[in-house]
Amino acid sequence: MDLAALNQQAVQALQSGDLAKADSLIGQLLTARPGHPLVNYLLGALRVQQGRSAEALEPLEAAHRAKPDNVSVLLHMGNALQTLKRFDEAVMKYDLALKLKPDFKTIADFRRDNAGAIKQACRQFTMLCKEMGLFGGRLVGIDGSKYRAVNSKKRNFTEEKLNGLIKYVDKKVDEYLQTMDEMDSEEIDERKPTKEELTEKIEELRRRKQDYEAKKKVLEETGETQMSLTDPDSRLMKTKDGKNVCYNLQMAVDSKHKLIIAHEVINECNDQQQLLNMARRAKEVLGVEQIEVVADKGYWNGEQVGECDKEGITVYIPEKRTSSKEGTFSKDDFVYRANKDVYECPAKQELQYWYTHNRNGRDVRVYKGVACEGCEIRSKCTTSSTSRLVRRWPGEDALEKMGQRVRGDPDKMKLRGQLVEHPSGTLKRWWGYEQFLTKGLKKVAAESDLMILAYNIRRVINIEGTKKMIDALA
Numbered sequence: 001m002d003l004a005a006l007n008q009q010a011v012q013a014l015q016s017g018d019l020a021k022a023d024s025l026i027g028q029l030l031t032a033r034p035g036h037p038l039v040n041y042l043l044g045a046l047r048v049q050q051g052r053s054a055e056a057l058e059p060l061e062a063a064h065r066a067k068p069d070n071v072s073v074l075l076h077m078g079n080a081l082q083t084l085k086r087f088d089e090a091v092m093k094y095d096l097a098l099k100l101k102p103d104f105k106t107i108a109d110f111r112r113d114n115a116g117a118i119k120q121a122c123r124q125f126t127m128l129c130k131e132m133g134l135f136g137g138r139l140v141g142i143d144g145s146k147y148r149a150v151n152s153k154k155r156n157f158t159e160e161k162l163n164g165l166i167k168y169v170d171k172k173v174d175e176y177l178q179t180m181d182e183m184d185s186e187e188i189d190e191r192k193p194t195k196e197e198l199t200e201k202i203e204e205l206r207r208r209k210q211d212y213e214a215k216k217k218v219l220e221e222t223g224e225t226q227m228s229l230t231d232p233d234s235r236l237m238k239t240k241d242g243k244n245v246c247y248n249l250q251m252a253v254d255s256k257h258k259l260i261i262a263h264e265v266i267n268e269c270n271d272q273q274q275l276l277n278m279a280r281r282a283k284e285v286l287g288v289e290q291i292e293v294v295a296d297k298g299y300w301n302g303e304q305v306g307e308c309d310k311e312g313i314t315v316y317i318p319e320k321r322t323s324s325k326e327g328t329f330s331k332d333d334f335v336y337r338a339n340k341d342v343y344e345c346p347a348k349q350e351l352q353y354w355y356t357h358n359r360n361g362r363d364v365r366v367y368k369g370v371a372c373e374g375c376e377i378r379s380k381c382t383t384s385s386t387s388r389l390v391r392r393w394p395g396e397d398a399l400e401k402m403g404q405r406v407r408g409d410p411d412k413m414k415l416r417g418q419l420v421e422h423p424s425g426t427l428k429r430w431w432g433y434e435q436f437l438t439k440g441l442k443k444v445a446a447e448s449d450l451m452i453l454a455y456n457i458r459r460v461i462n463i464e465g466t467k468k469m470i471d472a473l474a
């Protein structure tokens with residue numbers, strides 16, 4: 001029996017909440033390694049999760065005696081004692097855990113071994129905030145923030161970057177070959193590299209080219225647009241400081257006390273598909289029928305705004321102007337008349353529905369001007385030899401309705417900045433948390449859970465004070 005694999009499976013079963021499987025695996029470990037500190041710890045952790053806290057204490061005590069500086073063991077003991085309402089003893093265990101100064105390996109192991117429990121703790125604390133009446137439950141700000149990953153830009157490759165590198169290698173090889181040709185007709189100069197040295201350089205460049213081409217092939221085969229070598233889940237993203245290899249932390253923040261209601265780490269480079277998911281999560285936590293959501297232009301997505309409308313989520317996103325050549329009419333200069341299903345142009349003429357075409361799986365309706373021939377302001381409108389066309393994308397109804405809402409309530413957009421800036425500013429500028437320390441989406445998610453939990457705890461202490469918070473926890 002491979003005990004390391006068995007141990008790993010037991011940890012995974014505990015993290016995923018599959019307690020029946022964890023029970024069976026830990027039973028096998030107990031038979032194979034009775035009294036081993038790790039097995040005692042796993043057994044204690046299992047009993048806590050099973051709600052059998054009284055039975056958890058003995059194996060956890062044994063694990064603690066064997067490894068007194070193990071933070072996870074102390075925290076599980078604290079949790080068990082808290083469940084048994086032995087609060088003073090629980091506080092002592094937590095206190096002891098806080099006094100330990102674990103090294104980076106212990107911290108990394110703690111996050112890895114307790115990812116599921118950390119997630120639960122974060123969720124339970126959010127629900128506690130709700131029970132304490134700390135959520136307003138009406139207005140939520142949604143925002144995405146980029147945090148650097150453990151992956152340098154040098155170790156991230158896009159197809160464009162690989163093409164550039166291959167081009168550079170080809171150019172250098174050509175230069176070296178040309179130099180070698182010229183050397184045949186020149187006198188030997190000791191300051192210049194010899195033919196042998198140049199041959200070596202060319203060989204090295206060719207090896208690099210092979211490597212770049214192999215990477216390009218992987219991208220083609222997987223359909224991915226980029227690859228990161230140190231942390232394969234991380235992605236090159238646009239940030240305020242230029243491009244960096246990052247994760248994207250999505251947050252939904254309640255307006256009453258700027259507490260974080262929901263969050264999720266993703267490796268999508270932009271926020272365009274995240275509105276519905278985050279708004280739904282926030283609404284579910286708040287347990288209300290209707291909410292208002294404010295977000296920035298990155299979330300501009302007509303179909304998702306329309307879905308939100310249907311689910312009692314009223315969205316406010318600042319209007320996105322469509323671009324046009326200077327001095328010519330943009331789409332914003334055309335008004336859609338829903339009752340007739342036509343657009344009205346700046347010359348007060350109609351553009352009527354012409355046909356529908358499919359672009360990237362989306363049905364786009366095309367409208368065509370009926371009076372463009374002979375129009376006096378045509379030069380400001382179109383260069384087409386026939387008529388001006390306007391395209392209507394799915395979800396534009398919802399965007400137009402949202403545009404009216406935003407124009408009718410400009411203060412709401414000002415609130416957006418204050419709302420989402422608070423947690424982002426606290427985490428990044430006050431606490432200096434700009435980069436995740438773990439690798440892989442799953443571990444990074446656990447790290448973000450801890451970060452959000454710490455933010456919310458700190459916020460509740462600021463709002464209600466420590467005693468009131470501890471009383472609520474009890």
Ligand code: SF4
Nearest residue numbers: 345369372375381388
């Ligand atoms: S060119 Fe056609 S669509 Fe444009 S302003 Fe004139 S009539 Fe209207």
